[in-house]
Amino acid sequence: MVTAPAKSRVLVVEDEESLLFTLAHSLKREGYTVITANRGDDGLKVAREQHPDLILLDVMLPGLDGIQVCRLLRRDSDVPIIMLTALGGEGDRVAGLDTGADDYMPKPFGMRELMARVRALLRRSGPRAAPDTGPSLLVSGDIQVDRERHEVTYRGAILRLKPKEFELLLFFLQHPGRVFSREQILDEVWGYDFFGGPRTVDVHIRWLRQKIEADPANPTRLKTVRGSGYLFEG
Incomplete structure (x- = not known):
């Protein structure tokens, strides 16, 4: 098991109760602090108040859908976002990425692959060190x-x-x-x-x-x- 840094906090916005539980459990096993919401409007509010390090965001949500939440977040936040959806068409993937999502996982997905993508995005989400050579x-x-x-x-x-x-x-x-x-x-x-x-x-x-x-x-x-x-x- 790969242990995440203690500071890494993941917000999961998912209305399917069983999947929300599974995601939260898997993330906690990896060492992350997990915050959850089961509505789009609640997820948006929590994201703005608690500033998570990464968001797992379902597309089909009550209140606001995931596309709307992503679009609103991108007005003032660069937080990494992975969209989760049962809609697997190319148009749906493009819509999610066009609103600013960093990655896209169609359901059903493998938990090991999802955890790998979470780790990769968290590693790459912060500013990368600029090369030491060249003018400042x-x-x-x-x-x-x-x-x-x-x-x-x-x-x-x-x-x-x-x-x-x-x-x-x-x-x-x-x-x-x-x-x-x-x-x-x-x-x-x-x-x-x-x-x-x-x-x-x-x-x-x-x-x-x-x-x-x-x-x-x-x-x-x-x-x-x-x-x-x-x-x-x-």
Whole structure:
């Protein structure tokens, strides 16, 4: 059994009583502190009040469904979220990932695999250490990134970024003019053992464009290279 750090707290939002019990029991055996809710609105309230380290979120919930909860949480939180659902279609997976979920587990799922994904997301959810080499201050036009202070300035004002948005922007500023595939970006920014798919990159690119592009629908900096991936031009 792998023991989780004592600080790791997992919120489980699931309305199926037997599955909620099983999930809570399995997480506690792994060493996590577990918080539970069986309604979407209650889960949202608990998440905002208690700030868990990770959320297991069912899609089909009373009150608010999981998609709504995820969308509302992503307005002000970068907490890792794994969606759990009996809906296995591609459209359902895309909907969950588009609202900001980090991973997606269709029911029924194996508990060992779920626990592995929980561990991987918790390892990768915090800011990764920036490389020791290279300048501490990177500038591209009206964007300035201070690696040491973990701060971004855009057009003279402090820009509020989520941890992965900061890492993504830093990565592109360190490699201007180079095209990277989604898989390469996942490896470099999220880590090789991250379970989420390429849609995670697309979602974070979209969020970042909304903050550093004058017209996010027609980006001039963070560009899509059809069939290849993304590149950053200063």
